[in-house]
Structure formats: structure tokens, C-alpha cells
Amino acid sequence: MDLDLTPEQRAFRDEVRTFIREKLPSEIRERLRAGHPPRKQDTVAWQRILNERGWAAPHWPKRYGGADLGPMERLILLDETYRAPAPLPQVFNVGMLGPVLMKFGTPAQCDHFLPRLANLDIWFCQGFSEPGSGSDLASLRTAARREGDHYIVNGQKIWTTTAHLADWVFALVRTDTEARKQEGISFLLIDLRTPGITIRPIHSIDGEHHLNEVFFDEVRVPVGNLVGQENKGWDCAKFLLSNERTGIANVGLCRERLDYARELAGRYTQAGKPLLDDPKLRADIAMLEAETRALEITNWRFLLTDSEQKRLPAFASVLKLKGTELQQEINALLARIVGPGGLERRSADEVTHGPIAPRYFYSRAASIYGGTTEVQKDILAKAIVG
């Protein structure tokens, strides 16, 4: 039993750290450190730099532009990305659609899309949720009927993160309305420039525009854009939702935000004294650091150990639950630290004044997306109670 990196892993970590230090534009780093979300141009610019090294999609095979990295190396890369902090590779492209295409797509789809996904030449968003289908995803109603070489899509998606920035959407649509609810679903790639598509912004509780509604009105999608078999889209969706486990705990994010909390608590003062002088605040930071360490080791234990995965196949829900809880507590702590100094609404151009309070508001989404906290608890209860 040990918690050390091997000499090779340590060398890899140093290599990544040096790479990021040398290549990451300082303006991007400063924006993220202050708590701004990455802008589209930041994510694109950084992902292309990473892609030259094969690190934009590190777990993909080399023939598709990945680096074939194992789980520990992926974690190191992710931790160093958060530590910098640098933008994450675009998750819908790299973490979700890429692996689905490799598993279910045709060779032509793989050859066409994978290099573009890795280099972020195409920005995909995810069209899963609908107004009537949140946690109960399989109840979705957006329909696609076959007409010759096209599907005609009608319906509505909601909570579509970055749809307003995206070129394409991968969407779950109902191709058989008679079948049981999981069995009539297909997985389609849809070019957002196609006539009949309307995107409307949803402003979230942080006052920002991340989310959208996407409406489909007689939208013609070539049948060649079907991934996998017709009516078997649920298999793609299940695979997609369970495939991405490396980043689910967000340990690196927790650490980076805690480091920033320490930094701010040393900088913000109350009645002339740094907030860090307050033993209660320090103890709160220490407690969150201890729990983050517990999550980090739990993350390693499950991601790296076959016997642990076998013991608790639903382990991803443990990681999501704890990771979400910590992220939210840490964002609340940051908002507490900036206090009255974080109340003024500022423009995103003010790099040094990050949206700490708005980000705290938006952190509430973490226990809602990707399977709510309550859904994760249902999953775990099934595993342990039956």
C-alpha cells in the first residue's frame, strides 16, 4: 500500500507542469484563477496547444490523435490542468462524443469527426434534457421520423450548455413512439446551421448565459449522421454517461479553489487584520482540505484498483456525491471570504475581480447535472440495500 507516484509518473507530472507553465497564456491563467469561466476563445486556443502534444484527448488512441494514456497519467494531466489553472479540454467533444463514436460510430464518422473534435474545429453541445425529461431522461419526446435519406426532427431540448457557442449538437431523439421508452431512442449528430433550429438563451442564477433552449422545427438531418443503430441510442447514452469517470470527483478543482481561498483569506482584511487570523475560518479551510484529501485518495483507490471497482461497481456515484458536496462548500467558503467585497456586479473584462459570489450561486448546478445528488443516492442504495 502506498500513495506515491512512480518515478515515471513523477517525471510525467513534471513534464506536464513545465509544458503548461511554458505554453499557457498568462491572461487565461489569471482569468481562471480569479474565478472567471473560460471564454470560448480561451478553451479553443488552449485545446489546440494541447492537441499538438496529443493531450487534448489524452485517453483516445494515438491513431485518432490521443495519447493512449492510462488512468493515473490522465489524472495527473487533469490535476495539473486544474492546478495551473488552465481550461479543461471541451468535455462534450473529448469526454463524451469522441468515445461514443469510437464505440458505436462508423469508420467514416470516426475519420471525419474525431480529429475535428480533438482540435476543437467543431464545437459540440449535448442535446439530452427536455422540459419534460430531466432526471428521467428516457421519457424524452423530441421525435425524428424517417423520410428517404433524412430524419425530420421536431421537438425541444433544454439546459443545453454552450449551445450558443456550438457548431453541432449530439441529441437523443425518439425514432419509435410505439416501443418501450428506452427502446425507441436514437443518437443523432445535428449541424446547428440546419434550417428550423432556434436557440434561445436561459440566463442562470449567476446572471450569466451558459444554458439554452434549442427548438427543432422540421429539421432535416442526413441518415448518415445516425450514430449506432436506429432505436439503439439508449446504449450510446448509457455508455456516454458511465464512461467518463476520471474527472467526476473534481479533486483538482477542489484543491485549486481551496488554495485560492487561502490566498484570498490572506489578502482580504477585516478591521485591519487578514481574515486568515480568524481561527474559525482557518479551521473551516483545514476541514475542507482534509475532506478533499479523503476524496482524492478515494478517487485513486477506485480509479486505479480493479478489486475496489468490483467490490462497488457504482463507485462513480460516491465520487460524484462527495465531489459535488465539496465543490459547493468550497464555493460557499470563497463567497464568505470575499464577503461584502464580492457584492458589486462587475463585467467579465475586469480580469482581477472574478465572479466569486455568482460562481457560488452557479455551483448549485453541480448537484443537479450529470445525475442529481438524489439520483446518485438512489443508485448507491440499489447497490448496498438492494
Add this chain to the structure above:
Amino acid sequence: MNFELNEDQAALAESLSRLLADRYGFEKRRALTASGAAHDEKTWAGLAELGLTALPVPEALGGFGGGARDLLPAMQAFGRSLSMEPFLASAVLAGTALRLGADEAMQTRLLPGMASGEIVSAWAHDEPAGRHAPLWVETRAERKDGGWKLDGIKSNVPAGGLARYFVVSARIAGAPADANGCALFLVDAKDAGVALREFRLVDDTAAGELVLTQAAAQPLANPEDSTRTRLAIQGTVAAGIAAVCADMSGAAQAAFDLAMDYLRTRKQFGRLIGENQALRHRASEMLVSLEMARSMAMAAAVAADDASAEDSAPDLHRAKLSVARNARNVALGAIQLHGGIGMTEEYAVGHYLRRIHVLDQMFGDADAHAARLAAALL
């Protein structure tokens, strides 16, 4: 990075679990407590037979030279079975103090007997006024008639009544909280001036208050070497933290298992209570806490073994804090899920809370470790 037991560790854990299942079922443990015995002699003999008492003793002195990692599964098994054996007191604490603080002659005199289980020793360091301060020593040592005499009171000495020897910290110079000026001594339980007020802790385990009045004492090594003394105390406390973290995680696992069984068998309103979402969600929260406790028990073991590693000191504090907190959550949840039966002394689940509460108070409670980590932030 590696999270699996090696072959020896797994084999020992299995033999120990068999022994404890046979000797330490909850009913047997209750009978043992009721009988007034401080522990079960046959189990202790069994531990010696398995080589467990010899595990932490250096190979040159008849042991196996094992560390906290090797002890982890064993301590978890003790926690699961609510063991009352003096293993923590003697093999872990007194043994570590002797290994780190005693000269060769003293080690040769005591450790082989402790390895074979024939000698039980106890670690007498905590004092009432120190509370959770790690290095608070008021007990005085003075040179007299060519030897040393100790005066002072040591509180909550685990397994005190079973010990033939006490390893006692005492001050030669300085004020109670000074990091230096202390030495470690061996005190024979039978000597004049050594009085033990025996009692049970709230988890039924045996302990005592050691009152030393001009008690004869032999220094473990050069008493002037207070740096070595300090390192020996810190190393002993580190070994203790790793051991009780493992024990608490084992206790939490057992409480969790009982609660899950109960959810699957108890019926109310015509159906299994485990069908109720509120209870199912509570069970899931307990699982998350349990997994955190397991992880940090591992962190504590690694930190205790690799004391010089960068993460070692903070990991020990974080582990004690996190395991205590998470294991307690599991025990509290397990009692709640049981309802009334969970409140009774004749049912096992409440005993895990009692055990975790006692172990949380040893070597600094969760608050004390949070405060120490917080101080290090400055």
C-alpha cells in the same frame, strides 16, 4: 500507488477474522464484559499464536518488523469485533515507544516478551490538564539515590490494569508544555509508589488512572536526550493515530453492515423499511462517509510508516480529523436506521458509536487536529 493488501497482510487478516469470529461474537463479548474480565485470555493467546503481537517488533528481537500498513487490516478487524484486547496499549503504543525511545539493553529485555504476548505493557503519557495537547507533561522525574523517582498522574491509561510495565513520560526540566525537557521511563506496576485506579471507559474497555508517588523508574535511554524523547513520543502518537483510524474505520464498517442488514429485513407498514427513499438516501450518505474513512485510514498508515515524507504530518492530522468525523457519521446513521433497538445496550450497533467516541478522544480529537492544521495554515 497501490491500495491492495499484500499476500502476508491478507492471510493474517483472514486468520485474525476467523479467530475473532470464533472468540469475539457480540454475545461472547457481552458475556466477557459482564464477567468483569478486562479481556479474553484465550484470544490474547491466539493473537500471539498468529504472530500478531510480534508483528510490530523488530526481527532481531523475535518479531516481524511490521509497520502501520501491516497493522491496518488487523486494527480494522479489532474495530469490527469491538475487541477489548490490550493490543493497542501494548503492541502498538508501548511497543513503538520502546522501539523508538529505548536503548538496546532495554529493548532486548522487553520486546521479545511483548512479541510472544507474555508481557503486556501500557503507554502512560496523557495527563488530565493536557487534554488534547500532544506534548503536555507535568509528571516530574528526579534523580534520587542513584536512580530516578517519578511523581505525577497519567489519565485514561489504556489496558492499565493488565500491564506489568508502564512506559511513562516525565519531565526533567522546563514547563509542562515545553517540547523539550522530557524523558521516557519504564515503571514496574508492582513497585511501591505505583497506584492504579482501574475503571472501564464508556466503550467497556479497561483503563486506569496511574498515580505515581516517588515511584522507582528506569530511563529507556539517556534521559538527557530530549530530542530523541520528543521524536519517540511523536512516533508513538503517530502509530496510535494510524491504529485508531484503522480501528474506527473497521467499527464504522461493522455498524454500516448491521444497518444494511436491518434495512433488508425489518418490516414496518407492511413492507421492508429499506424500501423507503429517506432511509435509502441516508444509507447512501453513510456509504460515502465509510469510503472516506477507509481512505483516510490508509493515509494514516502510510503517513505513520513514512514519517519523513512531505505529506506525512498533515496527513496524520487530516486522517484523525476525517476518520473520526466520517466514522461517527456512519455510527450515528446506523443507530438512527435501527430505531429503538439501536438504542439498547444488548444490541451491537450502539457499541460502535461508543468505541468511535472513545477513539476520537485519543491522541487529539477532531477539533484538536483541525486546530493544528489551521495553525499550520498561517
